[in-house]
Amino acid sequence: MGWTGKILRVDLGAGSCASEPLNMEWAQAYMGQRGLATKYLIEETDPKVDPLSPENKMIFATGPLTGTIAPTSGRWSVVCKGPLTGAIACSNSGGFFGAELKNAGWDMIIFEGRSAGPVYLDISNDEAELKDASDLWGKSVWETETTLIQRRGDNDARVASIGLAGENGVLYAAVVNDMDRAAGRSGVGAVMGSKNLKAVVVRGTVGVTVKDPMAMMKTSNSAKEILAENAVTGEGLPTHGTQVLMNVINEIGALPTRNGHEVQFEGAHNISAEAMAEPRDSDGQANLVSNHACFGCPISCARRSKIDPSHFTVKDKPGYQIVGGGLEYEAAWALGAATGVDDLDALTYANFVCNEQGLDPISLGSTLGAAMDLYAAGSISSSDTDGIELEFGNTEAFVAMVEATARGEGFGKEIGQGSKRMCDKYGHPEFSMTVKSQEFPAYDPRGIQGMGLTYATSNRGACHLRSYTVSSEILGIPEKTDPLVTEGKAGLVKAFQDATAAVDSSGTCVFTTFALSGEDIAPMVAAACEGDWSVERFVEVGERIWNMERQYNIAAGFTGADDTLPERLLKDAAKSGSAEGAVNRLDEMLPEYYELRGWDVTGVPTAETLGRLGL
């Protein structure tokens, strides 16, 4: 109950699909989704495997709450070794695909090997079959999804697929479901492409059952009430989306701008939630059309946007004059502030292209910012960039380079390798705003100290969604801490990391944690699942997952030396804002963090810690 108890194992080399029972002992120890899929990956693959080889496996995973009445129950994840980082990759997505997969009766799909030619997986409840996808190879996510739904003749079928980026091996290619929801980070789409797997289409009518339906209703209703009454989940996110943060973060001076040279962007307002809602001069319409919910979500933070049809990016392209997935904060920051571009419709167009061809806008925008930095330093010139004048703030150049990257053309191929490889190649590794080769997102660690430790220690490379201490340091949730202070941040980061690992593994959305705590979420898991799901055990599972991921990375070759930040954040002081004159003081936080984690001074979990967690 909660779990369907079934795994679909797909051998792409043999072209076969088989059902097997879920390991219930592991389900009790790792809950589901992120945790449970990682456990399977560790047991079945060598952490030193080449991420793009047939020996890497890729797991589509739901959690025990996915598809239930629990609020935000639409989450699912793609787990594999990541090609961008060489570390464990777990990319979480919303939309409707995950709940549909669960409704078809599957907790997970494990993909192994590589197909000789392009295929897609067609699932109807317990029937699963690999089918020829030769005609879909070379098509975008949008074309693929539309074609597969038409082919099945069922509008209720759901699709997850890759676009050109995944096919071409862009190292931050995404797996996109429901047209614009993405398992975006670490290049999981490139792994899918390396397996010659174009798409998964699923229709599920089996239904999801839980252990104690009455307790499920009661705990879910109570969680929904708390979410509705909370200022962030009941008001800020539904109205403005995550973009509610743009002006706030810029104001305090923690908006990494022009590849981290500055921490405030003069164009921030132009690309903010407020700007999205303002009617344009040209056609009197606002960029923002409406908000939208993922499956089971009462928060409804997703944006639906429409670009001005006369804007240069879409003027002669009716295919983009549509209502599509609009800018979220991280995308608006990466595509905008990191590159110095403040043309809202141009950024929305770039975001559409990311959805259409399956790219992570965070890594794309940050890599474009790094390329502009190389261009400004004279390390590359327009002869390298196919004549494109890649200056900070040059909107036309930005758009041209986004298109080239999506199609894998010219200098776009370099951009598609991510900023670490590109900056290494052109002799300026210090220009790469990455940790473990993954681009960091929209919070400058000079102005928000805890986010420095968050990025440095994130198991999947720099990421805000592994411990969102912005919640405490800026928004004051669950309690306000000073963003400029390092004291106490080690404990804060650890607590956020463990809780987030548990929430992810349940199959619900981390955004609920602005309002809900383990006291609210664990009882929903307890209502859905057999076993002891006290709050203490819920958080312990999170800690176990964090240490398991760490063990994977150590086995893959990472050491404590990789728990660091780009020099720019550690040596170049913020030029303005509340953190003016400050750098990130990672060295004040990291040793204490290792100690609190029960790791030795080199960042390796001690035998005692591993024993305590049953690892």
Add this chain to the structure above:
Amino acid sequence: MFKALRMENDACTGCHQCEMMCSYGKVGAFNPAKSVMNISVFKGGAANIPSTCTQCEEAWCMVVCPVEAITVNSVTGAKEISDEVCVGCKVCTIACPFGAINYDADSGIVTKCDLCGGEPMCVEACPTPALAYVAEGSTGYEKMRSYAAAMIDLDDSPVQ
């Protein structure tokens, strides 16, 4: 006076909580495919339209049923299907002008909204004002008013 479901398209975000709760009431599992409240999504998610049986006063499904499997609940006014009596002939699905009554291949009979005996679970589940259970005379007035307001600012008009 009976009460009726009022559905406000503009408020619906497409989260499908209603479908989950409805299907739980019908089949004991969270299974949107078995829900008799349906959300149709258009315009890339910018338009989400809830729809279900409106409980017609003179219900064509009931009129055409050859075995009298559909009866009126005297408390709620809902047109309810007797699982024991229904033979799955599907004539009602042809008669209904709105597609609000459908054949379920798994059970072999038709299925439709029965207002959950007067406490519609979809309304309880809905996190927005999109679904409400109101006096049946007031289902359309607010909607008409909102459409009218889109054309004329009613607050400025002399007569309200």
